[in-house]
Amino acid sequence: MQFTEKKIESTLRREGYKLTPQRRAVLNAIADSHDHLTPADIYDKVRQEHPGIGLVTVYRTLDILDKLGLICEVHSGGNCRSYLMRRPQEHHHHLICSECGAVADFTECDFSELEHRLSRDTGFEIEGHLLEFSGRCHNCRKATPS
């Protein structure tokens, strides 16, 4: 279950942000899509129903949503700034289709042992990790079996 629009709106309010139609539109665009979207993608989607919106506003809204942890960034595929809705609370990772960009989530990742070993070997205090798998999704495999 994703953050509901309601939940996001109340979070924005709680943090002192105003709820403008533009922000709602950006929110909807991201929530409606299961893929990761670049700022430009989001701008294009939003403009269909909200022609006057500025790209700046999209950027500003994305910054806020990212800062509040309501959306998260995806890094794979050369593209360095795409966003997805974030599932509530839980730490998770992405599986990204290298052909169509479809994204699947998973939560499993137990690095405790590896982190302990790395910490011992390198002297690093490990704070976080970035894990993404890439591959071909079900649909793309059916479309062109390799």
Next chain:
Amino acid sequence: MQFTEKKIESTLRREGYKLTPQRRAVLNAIADSHDHLTPADIYDKVRQEHPGIGLVTVYRTLDILDKLGLICEVHSGGNCRSYLMRRPQEHHHHLICSECGAVADFTECDFSELEHRLSRDTGFEIEGHLLEFSGRCHNCRKATPS
């Protein structure tokens, strides 16, 4: 052990690339540094000994080295295009200090079980993964213990 300059030069030749002084300079700049460098960082370093070089050439050389797999990209820390020398042959990952940018390598990563499970659950055919840890390196921890 990193790729030696000799090894890299022969690889370039084998692939039909010419060995220009500019390419050597870029190569040296990356090889001399243990950190990850952005194209601009590399440009700055190279210009000290090779003032006439153009930023374009740095970019072009990085593209080639990346395509040949002689250097690799680092993603963490918001910065989306930094390069490191690549260790020969082996698959490896990075541990990146969030304070000073120091990089440590490690090779361990056994995702066979997780990949199998993900494949079964999502229908993805998994081709690769991106794994990076972030944390505070030995030096930074000593400098300002938290």
Next chain:
DNA sequence: TGTGTAATTGAAAACGTTTTTCATTTACAC
């Protein structure tokens, strides 16, 4: 239900990074 105010917006311009273009130069096979 108004009203005041600080937050938000959009347009334009600035900015940094990366790519393209093109005439000149250069590494290397012969």
Next chain:
DNA sequence: GTGTAAATGAAAAACGTTTTCAATTACACA
């Protein structure tokens, strides 16, 4: 040496992103 295709550097274009600023707007409070 010489010829040729590849590589270079300068300039300009093309991106993506941020800053600036005057005008607008959401919302707390009366």
